């Protein structure tokens with residue numbers, strides 16, 4: 015079991031790593047050392063500075079380093095968890111190498127989404143660097159027999175599933191969705207998902223549990239788009255005007271974005287293909303039952319809270 019853990023990319027306010035950090039520090043007694051990697055060459059803002067001060071004041075360690083690739087920062091940790099966002103995922107092999115050199119033997123790569131081994135996911139642009147990271151871990155495992163990892167899979171985070179990036183115009187109660195009204199996806203709230211993740215850190219790496227190369231599949235429910243819009247309508251009190259589009263037409267959009275060099279547009283088009291083909295439906299069996307003490311909120315409860323939150327205007331484009 016892990017005693018000393020280092021979180022990379024978990025300081026950014028509102029990021030998934032931030033949710034995990036908040037759950038983790040509620041009961042730190044399980045660990046002897048919890049630290050946060052602060053890449054000092056990365057941009058910072060007042061919110062990030064304040065968060066660093068808050069973590070320090072609560073007694074958590076901040077490891078300042080000018081890049082992710084120097085082993086020193088990873089010394090003394092059993093487990094490194096990466097929460098890097100889409101644009102930082104390509105850095106994970108270098109992080110893994112540096113951490114291995116420092117003696118780390120377990121990684122949580124920044125997965126936290128669909129099962130990338132399912133359907134056509136493995137070859138999609140959106141997952142390029144998640145795939146590369148898994149391949150890198152496999153290659154390293156040939157040299158280092160005690161190397162381990164945890165793939166923590168959840169489908170989609172409910173709060174993120176209805177934002178403009180995925181075709182939702184909440185301000186005008188409209189949506190353009192690639193796929194059909196019966197298309198499904200697996201959803202769980204960010205906070206519940208973070209809670210489950212923290213519990214996985216407490217499970218032993220023994221063969222009686224899941225061993226040292228683990229995959230957890232933990233989600234909440236598999237609603238269709240029709241069900242999601244019914245919920246959104248109850249939550250917002252407005253009827254959504256939804257247009258369903260041919261999934262495969264996103265291939266052209268992806269190709270155009272690639273030519274123009276617009277990476278965000280390329281990722282968005284790639285995600286439409288994944289989503290429209292039900293690539294974010296998390297295959298069963300799920301591992302929720304390992305942690306019966308957690309009772310995840312349903313989609314409606316989660317969206318009610320999210321739309322009532324301070325950040326809703328920003329996150330849901332309601333301004």
Ligand SMILES: NC(=O)c1ccc[n+]([C@@H]2O[C@H](COP(=O)([O-])OP(=O)(O)OC[C@H]3O[C@@H](n4cnc5c(N)ncnc54)[C@H](OP(=O)(O)O)[C@@H]3O)[C@@H](O)[C@H]2O)c1
Nearest residue numbers: 023026029030056097098099101102124125126127170171
């Ligand atoms: N399944 C879902 O629905 C869902 C939803 C959201 C996220 N996720 C997953 O959760 C993980 C984190 O995503 P996120 O949206 O929370 O990430 P994010 O907010 O975009 O980024 C998290 C952190 O990564 C670091 N970072 C970002 N871009 C970087 C770059 N170009 N170079 C170096 N570092 C960079 C930053 O850390 P610093 O601030 O320290 O520089 C940032 O705060 C990803 O694997 C993502 O796929 C899944």
